[in-house]
Amino acid sequence: MKIERIIPNGISLLSLLFGLIAIIKSVEKDFFWAPIFIVLACIADSCDGRAARALAKWKGLPPSGSEFGKEMDSLCDLGSFGVAPAIMIYLYGLQDLGLIGQLIAGVYASCGCLRLARFNCNTGTVSGYFQGMPIPAGACCLASYVFSGLTYGPWICAAFTFVVGLILYSNVKFPDFKGHGNPLYKLPVIIGLVLGAAILYSKPSAYLFAGMFTYTAIGVINYLYCAMTGKD
Numbered sequence: 001m002k003i004e005r006i007i008p009n010g011i012s013l014l015s016l017l018f019g020l021i022a023i024i025k026s027v028e029k030d031f032f033w034a035p036i037f038i039v040l041a042c043i044a045d046s047c048d049g050r051a052a053r054a055l056a057k058w059k060g061l062p063p064s065g066s067e068f069g070k071e072m073d074s075l076c077d078l079g080s081f082g083v084a085p086a087i088m089i090y091l092y093g094l095q096d097l098g099l100i101g102q103l104i105a106g107v108y109a110s111c112g113c114l115r116l117a118r119f120n121c122n123t124g125t126v127s128g129y130f131q132g133m134p135i136p137a138g139a140c141c142l143a144s145y146v147f148s149g150l151t152y153g154p155w156i157c158a159a160f161t162f163v164v165g166l167i168l169y170s171n172v173k174f175p176d177f178k179g180h181g182n183p184l185y186k187l188p189v190i191i192g193l194v195l196g197a198a199i200l201y202s203k204p205s206a207y208l209f210a211g212m213f214t215y216t217a218i219g220v221i222n223y224l225y226c227a228m229t230g231k232d
Contacts, residue, residue, distance in 0.1 A: 082135060133168050150206055184218065
């Protein structure tokens with residue numbers, strides 16, 4: 001196998017390894033390191049595509065990645081950002097709900113799987129934005145909740161997990177900062193910032209969760225604002 005494939009695929013496998021360690025840490029009830037390893041998986045995931053493009057440019061090859069690499073990336077993403085966060089959030093805040101908590105965690109993982117499959121099918125038609133929240137961002141939402149030590153109760157945790165899962169497979173347009181998706185309007189941004197500030201005020205140590213919540217809220221509110229006002 002050539003170097004332009006070995007390195008990017010190796011980085012994808014590293015992301016999967018971090019996701020596996022996050023599962024093990026969750027089972028061990030180590031809710032400090034479990035979310036950290038999910039974030040490390042996100043960092044690794046953000047590097048595999050960049051490495052592939054850089055190596056292709058270095059060797060004078062077309063910038064598009066191989067089909068093998070794309071499929072492998074999605075499979076690793078499902079493990080690290082679909083299954084690992086679902087297990088972590090269940091063991092952290094949903095166990096008291098029994099079967100309901102298990103189903104809620106399953107909904108998140110299932111929506112993540114659907115989101116990845118749709119992304120692979122729509123790579124040639126959707127550009128300039130993410131259709132639904134990217135699955136690494138969804139994983140970071142759950143990871144930041146756990147890392148911040150928030151204990152709003154199992155039902156609040158269940159509702160949060162369920163909603164994040166639905167947003168993954170929604171039609172909400174999150175900007176990818178490379179194209180021209182729905183522009184961000186002032187009112188949704190202000191509302192999202194106020195909600196994030198309220199969380200930060202109530203628990204300053206939850207700054208990571210407040211940031212992820214703000215990102216998610218702005219995307220959803222902006223989408224609803226565009227739908228209600230007819231703006232695009």
